[in-house]
Amino acid sequence: MPLLFRDQVLRIKAENAEQISILQSLETQEHLQLDFWLHPANPELPVDIRVPFSNVQAVKVLLESNNIQYSVLIDDVQAVLDEEQQELEVNQGRERLTKSFNFAAYHKLETIYEWMDTLVAQYPNLVSKINIGSTYEGRPMYVLKFSTGGNNRPAIWIDTGIHSREWVTQATGVWTANKIATEYGSDSSITTLLNSMDVFLLILANPDGYAFTHSNNRMWRKTRSKTSGSCIGVDPNRNWDAGFSGPGASNYACSDSYHGPFAESEVEVKNIVNFIKQHGQIKSFISVHSYSQLLMVPYGYTCNKPADYQELENVGKSAASALKSLYGTSYQVGNICDIIYPASGGSIDWSYNYGIKYSFAFELRDTGRYGFILPANQIIPTAQETWLALMHIMQYVQAHPY
Amino acid sequence: MRWTLWIVLGLFPLIDGHPTLKTDQNSLETADAALNHQNGSLNSVLHLDDTEKAALETTRNDPAFPMKELNTSHYPATRAAKVAQHYLNYHHGSPFKWFMVHAVKKASSEDIPEVGKKYHIQFSVQEQATKEIVGNCTAEILFRHTEVQSAPEVNCTCDDLLKIKTSDADHALYHHIKHQPEPMTGMDIPDSHGNIPKEMEPFWYLGGIGASFIMWQQSNESTLYNMAHVHSVKQLNSENDLLAFEYVVLLHDMVSQEIIHWHMQVAWNPTQGVKVTQCHLLPKGTLKQPSAEKHKI
Numbered sequence: 001m002p003l004l005f006r007d008q009v010l011r012i013k014a015e016n017a018e019q020i021s022i023l024q025s026l027e028t029q030e031h032l033q034l035d036f037w038l039h040p041a042n043p044e045l046p047v048d049i050r051v052p053f054s055n056v057q058a059v060k061v062l063l064e065s066n067n068i069q070y071s072v073l074i075d076d077v078q079a080v081l082d083e084e085q086q087e088l089e090v091n092q093g094r095e096r097l098t099k100s101f102n103f104a105a106y107h108k109l110e111t112i113y114e115w116m117d118t119l120v121a122q123y124p125n126l127v128s129k130i131n132i133g134s135t136y137e138g139r140p141m142y143v144l145k146f147s148t149g150g151n152n153r154p155a156i157w158i159d160t161g162i163h164s165r166e167w168v169t170q171a172t173g174v175w176t177a178n179k180i181a182t183e184y185g186s187d188s189s190i191t192t193l194l195n196s197m198d199v200f201l202l203i204l205a206n207p208d209g210y211a212f213t214h215s216n217n218r219m220w221r222k223t224r225s226k227t228s229g230s231c232i233g234v235d236p237n238r239n240w241d242a243g244f245s246g247p248g249a250s251n252y253a254c255s256d257s258y259h260g261p262f263a264e265s266e267v268e269v270k271n272i273v274n275f276i277k278q279h280g281q282i283k284s285f286i287s288v289h290s291y292s293q294l295l296m297v298p299y300g301y302t303c304n305k306p307a308d309y310q311e312l313e314n315v316g317k318s319a320a321s322a323l324k325s326l327y328g329t330s331y332q333v334g335n336i337c338d339i340i341y342p343a344s345g346g347s348i349d350w351s352y353n354y355g356i357k358y359s360f361a362f363e364l365r366d367t368g369r370y371g372f373i374l375p376a377n378q379i380i381p382t383a384q385e386t387w388l389a390l391m392h393i394m395q396y397v398q399a400h401p402y
Numbered sequence: 403m404r405w406t407l408w409i410v411l412g413l414f415p416l417i418d419g420h421p422t423l424k425t426d427q428n429s430l431e432t433a434d435a436a437l438n439h440q441n442g443s444l445n446s447v448l449h450l451d452d453t454e455k456a457a458l459e460t461t462r463n464d465p466a467f468p469m470k471e472l473n474t475s476h477y478p479a480t481r482a483a484k485v486a487q488h489y490l491n492y493h494h495g496s497p498f499k500w501f502m503v504h505a506v507k508k509a510s511s512e513d514i515p516e517v518g519k520k521y522h523i524q525f526s527v528q529e530q531a532t533k534e535i536v537g538n539c540t541a542e543i544l545f546r547h548t549e550v551q552s553a554p555e556v557n558c559t560c561d562d563l564l565k566i567k568t569s570d571a572d573h574a575l576y577h578h579i580k581h582q583p584e585p586m587t588g589m590d591i592p593d594s595h596g597n598i599p600k601e602m603e604p605f606w607y608l609g610g611i612g613a614s615f616i617m618w619q620q621s622n623e624s625t626l627y628n629m630a631h632v633h634s635v636k637q638l639n640s641e642n643d644l645l646a647f648e649y650v651v652l653l654h655d656m657v658s659q660e661i662i663h664w665h666m667q668v669a670w671n672p673t674q675g676v677k678v679t680q681c682h683l684l685p686k687g688t689l690k691q692p693s694a695e696k697h698k699i
């Protein structure tokens with residue numbers, strides 16, 4: 001293709017039939033090498049012509065002398081083409097990266113962070129990354145925001161990986177982010193959801209812990225904060241301001257369910273609380289854990305049922321049915337305190353009491369055969385079935401504004 | 403085959419003074435009580451003495467001590483069913499047969515004054531290798547309310563348990579191991595990503611069955627145990643026709659969320675099944691952490 005260096009595209013507004021016929025006669029002037037992108041037909045429609053650089057002045061003079069209105073649509077066609085080509089190559093590169101990302105594997109923290117950047121770059125009009133604050137060890141906490149616009153739309157919050165050893169949850173978060181981004185526009189439920197709501201997804205809610213599970217101890221659960229004494233870390237799901245230091249949490253620093261010195265002592269928890277409060281329009285709060293195959297609603301800090309229990313239980317049961325429909329995986333549904341154990345200072349108890357009615361906690365696969373060390377070949381089936389439950393909840397939330 | 407089982411445990415003072423120490427183990431189990439394989443049913447006599455039996459008789463059908471129907475999704479029922487699972491595995495498991503609770507169908511409990519609480523569970527189990535479901539299991543589990551941890555007493559029967567036949571696989575494995583020039587060893591089963599080499603699977607199962615003994619013995623109404631990981635397995639010399647292995651396993655208690663490390667010696671052959679001959683709790687921090695490069699627990 002010949003170089004179109006400084007060729008221009010002119011947009012011509014013919015006013016009458018006479019001007020149209022002048023333009024039509026221009027088409028026959030082969031020596032001008034005019035490339036009509038929109039042919040002269042009638043005065044209602046614009047006429048677009050790519051004019052070779054060498055003939056630009058002559059054509060403009062001709063138009064002006066006939067009182068034919070025009071504007072310069074593109075003043076350097078080659079530059080536009082170059083930019084387009086560059087973008088194409090970059091996108092192909094990114095697409096290769098996102099397409100080649102192995103969702104059926106567990107990845108280190110750095111890899112997940114890199115992948116998040118490629119997702120944002122690939123879908124810049126849908127996905128953005130927000131740094132909601134740093135961890136104890138100084139790592140950024142990144143939330144992916146999925147939005148088609150609006151101004152602070154009502155939103156869904158999902159977090160995975162708050163207990164770092166629960167690896168299938170972070171992996172499910174990654175898969176889910178990819179699902180939303182790639183299928184917006186083609187999947188009608190995602191598209192409808194994002195028409196009026198935003199989704200916030202915190203894939204690594206405990207980055208310090210996650211890094212530690214890779215470098216030192218696969219079974220690490222807590223944060224990595226140093227409080228007093230020789231033991232490190234606080235159970236981030238006993239540290240929320242809901243029945244803090246009540247039943248089901250330990251005041252012993254070496255315990256895996258240590259609640260911490262005070263509520264929200266953990267910066268990771270505080271960052272989420274600050275974000276939620278500052279946003280002000282979160283309508284559903286979903287925390288994802290593993291293992292046990294449970295879908296739970298508040299409360300954990302008391303066995304008394306929350307006011308909305310019946311509705312939440314109903315939504316949970318339908319969500320669990322949807323989940324089961326894919327691979328037959330059975331989930332139990334109920335309030336935390338009765339289903340698994342009394343547990344105070346939990347995230348969804350806090351979110352519910354804060355006013356976020358549709359608060360749910362998942363415990364993903366399995367029921368104890370592999371436990372925390374779920375084989376990587378179960379990541380995608382787990383994420384796929386969980387997606388059906390998440391989608392059910394999100395659609396319900398959208399249909400029940402409050 | 404008669405079996406007299408000695409369980410020797412050392413009481414290790416924990417370096418960091420872990421407050422939930424429950425290691426007192428002095429239970430002795432005789433073959434008559436434990437292993438009564440008849441048509442796939444397992445009966446262990448609940449060890450109530452005469453006074454206790456009288457108390458139980460009095461409370462039965464007494465409106466002051468009613469049988470309480472339990473929600474099968476709630477933790478009292480699921481914890482009791484898990485104990486029955488551990489019991490079933492220890493008495494019926496093998497390197498090719500490992501059960502997990504599939505569904506709890508019905509559950510009730512009764513208080514036994516001065517003794518503890520007895521659960522009645524109807525449940526199904528799924529065998530993990532074959533995926534076969536054994537649909538009709540019933541169990542009675544008695545949790546004694548004692549100062550120190552005591553093993554729950556279990557009475558468990560399953561219809562059709564014997565339909566799952568693994569004797570060919572068991573025998574083939576036994577002969578294979580017997581004829582190896584070197585004793586087998588293994589580590590990190592599964593690895594951090596959940597991978598288990600095919601040839602290690604039977605040793606993972608064997609660890610799970612052995613661990614089931616420990617989990618059964620350590621269970622009470624405030625625990626829910628699963629084996630989280632096999633840290634290491636090493637074949638030991640054995641003079642008789644039993645194979646012997648030394649394991650270090652990680653157990654996860656869902657209720658406290660703690661990971662506890664146990665050392666155990668396991669004996670096995672296809673006809674006699676699995677026996678834990680020794681076990682003791684390892685203090686936190688005993689296991690050396692390998693270098694940062696490898697995936698480890």
